[in-house]
Amino acid sequence: MKNADEKLELLIDNLRKQKPELNDSGLLTDGIMNDIAKKRRTNKPVLLIWVRTLSTAAAIFLFALYLVQYSSDQNIAKTTTAVRDFERNIKIDSECIQRNKNRKVNLIKTYKCHLRKNTLKNKHLLAYYQQFINYKNENNN
Amino acid sequence: MDKSTLDKLIIVRSVRNDENAFRKIVEEYQYMVYSLSFRLLCNEEEAKDAVQETFIKVWLRLHTYDVNQKFSTWLYAVSTNLCIDKLKKLKSTYQNTAIDEKILNLCTTENSDQKLLNSELGDIIQTLTNELSPKQKTVFTLSYFEELETNEISRITGLTPEKVKSNLYLARQAIQKKLEKYQI
Secondary structure (H helix, E strand, O other): OOOHHHHHHHHHHHHHHOOOOOOOHHHHHHHHHHHHHHOOOOOOOHHHHHHHHHHHHHHHHHHHHHHHHHHHHHHHHHHHHHHHHHHHHHHHHHHHHHHHHHHHHHHHHHHHHHHHHHHHHHHHHHHHHHHHHHHHHHHHO | OOHHHHHHHHHHHHHOOOHHHHHHHHHHHHHHHHHHHHHHHOOHHHHHHHHHHHHHHHHHHHHHOOOOOOHHHHHHHHHHHHHHHHHHHHOOOOOOHHHHHHHHHHOOHHHOOOOOOHHHHHHHHHHHHOOOOHHHHHHHHHHHHOOOOHHHHHHHHOOOHHHHHHHHHHHHHHHHHHHHHOOO
16 A cells, blocks of 8 residues: 555646647637737837826926916906006096195186286275365365 | 747747737747646636636736746746636636546556546546645646746745745645545
């Protein structure tokens, strides 16, 4: 009776000698080659990978820059509107001031004119009064 | 020009999408891959599918192959990984009493020249190894049937030489226990 180890070695040895048969090896090769022809190898060159990575990074950077620029433009637009409103208000205010000023100037002018007229009237009145006094004196004499 | 230089030349041409060169690789190595796949999967059709999938994988990944490494080792690694994945999915619960007699016959020297059919050979290997884990089965097949050295098995499977040896020991123990059931 052989021991178990020897029996196992014999079994393994016999199994090793038994080679599995491959009858249609040509057919299998053709099948593999057909499958390969269908599948294009994605053997991307290193340079292409770098170019793709860099262009992706550049695109992301430009998009981020656009977003930043867009938001700052919005802020500027908001500021511009506020400034424009402010300027308009100032303009309105200055027009109002000017109008008031004009009104005051006109009033002064009218007053000055009035004064001038009064001065003339006073001068005439004074001249009449002088004539009256002179006449009175002549009659008394 | 020696064989390894010629192999490298064919591989370089294959990397450059030369399908005729790759056909030469397939013709030269397909039996090696088929033999390993058959002994691991124990089924002719499954083994052929594995061969096909292995070479497609090799074609797609050939540019990652290091020409300083032995090509057959790299090919074994691709094929082994694929078969291990298949083994995990298959989870066979195969049991065939008719095959017991064939196993008994193989344990005697007188019947060693008897040629077995693929189905019989597959059934015998399956009966003997169905309780082994995919890792143990792979190490056992590579060591005893493909007659590879421990270091090469280590490179193929990615296991340390110590783990290869321990897996081999456990596989051997399990098969020996199985043989005891046959009262050999």
